Amino acid sequence: MMPDLGKYAATVLLAYGVSLGLIAALIAASLLRSARLRRALARAEAEVRKSKA
Amino acid sequence: MHPMSIWRYANPVEFLRVSGAALPWFWAGTALCLATGLAWGFFGTPDDYRQGSTVKILFLHVPAALMAINAWLMMLAASLIWIIRRHHVSALAARAAAPVGAVMTVIALFTGAVWGQPMWGTWWVWDPRLTSFFILFVFYLGYIALWNAIDEPDRAADLTAVLCLVGSVFALLSRYAVFFWSQGLHQGPSLSLDRQENVDNAFYWPLLICIAGFILLFLSLVLLRTRTEIRARRLRALQNLQARA
Numbered sequence: 001m002m003p004d005l006g007k008y009a010a011t012v013l014l015a016y017g018v019s020l021g022l023i024a025a026l027i028a029a030s031l032l033r034s035a036r037l038r039r040a041l042a043r044a045e046a047e048v049r050k051s052k053a
Numbered sequence: 054m055h056p057m058s059i060w061r062y063a064n065p066v067e068f069l070r071v072s073g074a075a076l077p078w079f080w081a082g083t084a085l086c087l088a089t090g091l092a093w094g095f096f097g098t099p100d101d102y103r104q105g106s107t108v109k110i111l112f113l114h115v116p117a118a119l120m121a122i123n124a125w126l127m128m129l130a131a132s133l134i135w136i137i138r139r140h141h142v143s144a145l146a147a148r149a150a151a152p153v154g155a156v157m158t159v160i161a162l163f164t165g166a167v168w169g170q171p172m173w174g175t176w177w178v179w180d181p182r183l184t185s186f187f188i189l190f191v192f193y194l195g196y197i198a199l200w201n202a203i204d205e206p207d208r209a210a211d212l213t214a215v216l217c218l219v220g221s222v223f224a225l226l227s228r229y230a231v232f233f234w235s236q237g238l239h240q241g242p243s244l245s246l247d248r249q250e251n252v253d254n255a256f257y258w259p260l261l262i263c264i265a266g267f268i269l270l271f272l273s274l275v276l277l278r279t280r281t282e283i284r285a286r287r288l289r290a291l292q293n294l295q296a297r298a
Contacts, residue, residue, distance in 0.1 A: 001096075003095070003096055003106070004106075005106040005109075006100070006105055006106055007105070008105050008106045008107045008171060009106070011107055011110075011167055011168070011170070011171055012106050012107060012109050012110060014167055015110045015113060015114075015163070015164045015167045015168065016091075016095065016109075016110075016113065018160075018163055018164075018167075019113045019117070019160045019163070019164060022156055022159060022160055023156070023160070023270070026152070026153065026156045026274065027274065030274055030277050030278050030281070031277070033278075033281055034277055034278075034280065034281045034284075037281050037284040037285050037288065038284060040288055041284045041287060041288045041291075044288055044291040044292065044295075045291065047295070048291055048294070048295070051295075051298070
């Protein structure tokens, strides 16, 4: 249940909303870059193996 | 090398193996601590008799500020390891930590401004702690920009390590400004080894759990991003190899 934040409700919700949004964006960006690099490296390693064979 | 030596993690393969096994546990700890601490802080703590419900911003502001400073100190340790022992993983860990520290600094500055407006009557003052924190943020931006501006990785690691040493002055200044500059609007530290100086017990425990959550979040992100940087470095090496062939 939502607590009664009184006259500072907008202040508190703004602080939580922006902070949690920034954390979520940082996690998402880190995971996406990790997945992209992992795929790119797997492709490059496969090409090296193919060229050696 | 002794099997318990920390230097074995300087081997990228060993680092990837160990961090891959540890990461799920770090993420689980992060989720547990952040969910518990923030829910307790937001839903389960009373209003402060002077600050009203704005006291709930404490649970974001203090852990974020703590991590903003300590992230830079972690980068300093990693940079020193790079300068002294030339371990690539340590340079990449410092690079990986910078965006995390920068976001923590933004959160600390933003929540501080939002909190300060109703309490101090202003979003911002050039108070010693706020100013040193703002300069720390500029150092984070400069550090990230310098890494991206230099193509040769070892040279980038060298120059960013030097920048990190210089920026450490402001990281430490941000940490200790409240002790040696009594002027300014920012209050003293919220946590102390002396329980008498701590925040009230109603806020103390959820705050500690939030701090644990932010520390685990930082470690999870740094491990994940260091793994990514190691792969990016290997990818670049393979691409150079193919280009020469």
